[in-house]
Amino acid sequence: MNNNYKVVIVGGGSAGISVAARLLRQSHSLFNQIAIVEPADKHYYQPLWTLVGGGAAKKEVTEREMQSVIPEGTIWIQEAVNTFLPNENAITTDQGTLITYEYLVVAAGIEVNWNGVKGLQEALGQHEVCSNYSYTHVDYTWETIRSFKGGTALFTHPATPVKCGGAPQKIMYLAEDYFNRSGVRNQTQVVFGSANPAIFDVAKYRATLEKVLERKQIDARFRRNLIEINAEEKIATFEHLDTGAKETVAYDMIHVTPPMQAPTFIKNSPLSDAAGWLDVHKHTLQHNQFANVFGLGDCANLPTSKTGAAIRKQAPVAATNIISLMRDQPLTASYDGYSSCPIVTGYNKLVLAEFDYTKEPCEMMPFNQAVERQSMYILKKDLLPVMYWNGMLKGTM
Numbered sequence: 001m002n003n004n005y006k007v008v009i010v011g012g013g014s015a016g017i018s019v020a021a022r023l024l025r026q027s028h029s030l031f032n033q034i035a036i037v038e039p040a041d042k043h044y045y046q047p048l049w050t051l052v053g054g055g056a057a058k059k060e061v062t063e064r065e066m067q068s069v070i071p072e073g074t075i076w077i078q079e080a081v082n083t084f085l086p087n088e089n090a091i092t093t094d095q096g097t098l099i100t101y102e103y104l105v106v107a108a109g110i111e112v113n114w115n116g117v118k119g120l121q122e123a124l125g126q127h128e129v130c131s132n133y134s135y136t137h138v139d140y141t142w143e144t145i146r147s148f149k150g151g152t153a154l155f156t157h158p159a160t161p162v163k164c165g166g167a168p169q170k171i172m173y174l175a176e177d178y179f180n181r182s183g184v185r186n187q188t189q190v191v192f193g194s195a196n197p198a199i200f201d202v203a204k205y206r207a208t209l210e211k212v213l214e215r216k217q218i219d220a221r222f223r224r225n226l227i228e229i230n231a232e233e234k235i236a237t238f239e240h241l242d243t244g245a246k247e248t249v250a251y252d253m254i255h256v257t258p259p260m261q262a263p264t265f266i267k268n269s270p271l272s273d274a275a276g277w278l279d280v281h282k283h284t285l286q287h288n289q290f291a292n293v294f295g296l297g298d299c300a301n302l303p304t305s306k307t308g309a310a311i312r313k314q315a316p317v318a319a320t321n322i323i324s325l326m327r328d329q330p331l332t333a334s335y336d337g338y339s340s341c342p343i344v345t346g347y348n349k350l351v352l353a354e355f356d357y358t359k360e361p362c363e364m365m366p367f368n369q370a371v372e373r374q375s376m377y378i379l380k381k382d383l384l385p386v387m388y389w390n391g392m393l394k395g396t397m
C-alpha cells in the first residue's frame, strides 16, 4: 500500500471534508493525491442537535454515512491518528500505519470530556439527566422536556471552550417555550448555571438575550461551574469560580453541556500550544512552527467561537493558502475570526449573531440581526442543513 500522499487531512468532520472539497476544486492536479484519515463510519450535522433536543427535528437526518461525504478524488483511510511526527512529515495510526505527507491539515474537532463532571457519565440518558452534546442521547433531551411535570429545570454551561457557545442556552429557551405550551411553566423554575460572566460576550446580542432572560423569568447564575451530579438525589453541585464556594441546586431535570478539551493526541504532540490546542496562525491558519502543516475547526487555537459557520470561512482560507504554498507563492488568504451563532430563543424565534475576532457584529443580512425573527429560525431549521450537505461539504459555499 502506498502510504505517501501530497496532502493528508486528519479528521473527516465539517472542517476536514470542506477543506478536501475546496482543495480539489481549486487544483485538479490534487485528484487522488489527498488522503483523509478518519476512523468514524458516520458524519454528523451537529448544529441540528439543538432542534432534535427540542423535539423540532429527527436525529436520523443529522447522520450520514462517512463514505457518502468523502469527496471523489480523495482516499479515505479509516484509521485513527495516534501520533504526529512533523519533523519526518509523518503520522502514525492506531493500526500501526505510518503515513507520510508533503502537506498536512489537522481538523480533528474537540474532545467531549464526559468524565469532567463527577457522576455525569453514569447518569447520562436516564434519571432526567440529558445532553444535546451526544448523538446517542440527544433524543433523551426531548423525552425529558416533553415529560417534564414541573419543578426545577436546570441548564449548564461549563468553564471550558465548547462547540457552539450558544447551544447550552438555546435548548433552555426551547424548553421554557415548551413548558408554556405543555402547561407546566407556572410550576417551573428555570435555572441557568453558567461558568461565563454574562449571557453572551458580544454586547449587541447580549443586550437582546438579557431581555429574553427577563421576559422568560430565567434565573441565570454566572461564574458557576458544574462539578458534580448526584443523579439519585437529583442534586447538582457548582463551584463559584470567583469565590471557590460550593453551591448545590436541587433539580427535577438537568441539561448538561459537558466540559470539552483539545483532542488528547493533539495535546500530546509537537503541534499543540501550551493549552493543548493546535497552534496555528490566526489569519493564515498555517502552523506556527511547521510551515507545511495547517489547521482549522474546533481543534485549532483560533481565538473565536468554535462553530461550523466559522469553518465555512476557514476552509477556503486554508485551501487557498496550501495551494499558494505548493506554488511558492505568498499566503494571501486571511481569516478574520468570523463566527456565527444562530441563537434559538423559542420555537420560531432566532437571533442570528455574527461577529469576528474584534467581537463586533458583522452581519450579512440587510436588517438588525439582534432582533428575534421567525425568518432566521426557518433559515436554521430548513435552509442551513441543505446548504451544509449540498454546498459547504462540496466546497461551493
Ligand SMILES: Cc1cc2nc3c(=O)[nH]c(=O)nc-3n(C[C@H](O)[C@H](O)[C@H](O)COP(=O)(O)OP(=O)(O)OC[C@H]3O[C@@H](n4cnc5c(N)ncnc54)[C@H](O)[C@@H]3O)c2cc1C
Pocket (backbone or CB within 6 Å): 010, 011, 012, 013, 014, 015, 016, 037, 038, 039, 040, 045, 046, 047, 048, 049, 050, 079, 080, 081, 082, 107, 108, 109, 110, 132, 133, 163, 164, 167, 263, 265, 296, 297, 298, 299, 306, 307, 308, 309, 310, 311, 340, 341, 342
Ligand atoms: C449541540 C450542538 C449545537 C451546535 N450548533 C451549532 C450551530 O448552530 N451553528 C454552527 O455553526 N455550529 C454549531 N455546532 C458546532 C459545529 O457542529 C462544530 O463546530 C463543527 O462540527 C466542528 O467541525 P470539526 O470538523 O472541527 O469537528 P467535527 O465535525 O466534530 O469532526 C471531527 C472529526 O475528527 C475525527 N477524529 C477525531 N479523532 C481523530 C483521530 N485521532 N484521527 C482521525 N480523525 C479523528 C472525528 O471522528 C470527527 O469525524 C454545534 C455543535 C453541537 C454539538
